[in-house]
Amino acid sequence: MRRILEKYFEGHKRSTLCEIGAFRDLLEYNGHNLTIPMVFGISGAMGFGYSYGKDRPIRPDLHLPFTVFSPFNPFPLINATQVTNSWRRFGRNSDKDKAWEDTKTLINEGNPVLVEVETQSYFKKIQLFNSSEISLPQTGGHVVMVYGYDEEDQNVYIVESLLMNPVKINIEEFKLIRSVSDCIMPPQNEWQVFYLPSQLPNMEEMIFNGLSHFVNQMLHPYNFNSDIFFGIDALEQFRKDVFNWPSIMDLDQLKTSLFFVQNFGTFMYPMGGFLRKLMGEFLKECNQTFKGKGFVEIGDMYLSLCALWNRIISQIHLINSDDGKMKLNTHISENKKILNEIFNLEREAAESLVILLEKL
Secondary structure, eight states, rough: OEEEOOOHHHHHOOOOOOOHHHHHEEEEEEEEOOOOOHHHHHOOOOEEEOOOSSSSOOOOBBBSSHHHEEESSOOOHHHHHHHHTTTEEEEEEESSSHHHHHHHHHHHTTEEEEEEHHHHHHHHHHSSSSSTOOOOBBBEEEEEEEEEEETTTTTTEEEOTTSOOOEEHHHHHHHHHHHOOSSBSSOOEEEEEEEOSSOOHHHHHHHHHHHHHHHHHHHSOOOOBBTEEEHHHHHHHHHHHHHHHHHSSSSHHHHHHHHHIIIIIIIIISSTTTTTTHHHHHHHHHTTTTTSSSSHHHHHHHHHHHHHHHHHHHHHHHETTTTEEEEEEEEEEHHHHHHHHHHHHHHHHHHHHHHHHHOE
C-alpha cells in the first residue's frame, strides 16, 4: 500500500526549530500562511531553561547526566494549539510494529504525523551532519513530520525541518530510530497529530495570547523541581554557575555540556543570539498589526540581546590552563559583565512587554 500527502510537502519551509517549523507547515497545509517568526512568537517558544546535571533523573523519563541550558520555554506546541484554537491527539506504543500501524492509519486518514526520533542514529542515517565535525550524544527530543509511506519500496516519507527537500528512510530502520527507549529523553514511539480550524482567531488575539505565555514563563516560570530552572530564575542560576562548571563537573560531563551550549548558540542557530534575533523579528512583524504601540522598540531590545548572547556564547569554550587542566576561557571578568548586561536587559524587555500588553 502507498499513501503520500503530497500537498503537505508542497507548503514546507525550512526552519532550524523542529517543532515550530512543523507547526508552521501544518498551518500552511490547512490554508493558513504565517511566517516562522510569527509562529515562533505566538507559541511563546522563546525563553531560557537551565539544569545542572545530577546523577538522579529530573523525571522518570528524563535523565540528564550533563548540564544543559536552552533558549526555549517548555511546551511551545501546547501553547501553539491553544493560541490557534487547534487541538491535538498524542500517544505512544511500546511495540514498534503496532506503533507503525497506528502511524499508517493516521496518514491514511489524511493526517501528517509528528514523530519523535533518536537523534544520533537519525542524523547519521540522513547524513545531515559530518560526523568528523560534530559528535552527537544519543538523545531524543527531535521531531519530524511523517507525511507518507510506500510499502512497495519500503520507504517512509519525512519532512525534516532543517532541510529543504524531503527525506526517505527504510520503514524497518525508521521503526528502530523512533522506538529507542534507553537514551536521554527516549522517543519510545511517541506521536502527535493536530486538527486545525478552518479559520484562525484574529491576529491581535493570537499575538496577545502568545506574548502572555512568554512573559508569564519568563517572569513567573514553572517550577518543576529544584534541579531545573526556567525564565529569569534560570538566567540567575546560570550566571552564578557557568564559570564554576570545570570545578563541579568531570571532563566528559563538561565537554557534553559545552556541546549543548555550542549546539544552541552557534551550530543550530548561527548568530541568532540564542533565538533573540527571531524574537526581535517577531515583534517587528507585530508592528504591522499593532502600529505605533511600542513593538519595534522592544524588538530592538531583543536584537541587542542577540548581539550580547552571540558574544558570550563565542567565549564559552575550554582552554588548557598552566597546570595542564582544562578550564573555561580567561576572560571571566569581561564575560561576567556581559552576563549581567544580558540578565538586566532580559528582565527589562520582558517587563516592557507586560506594560505593553496592559495597554493593548
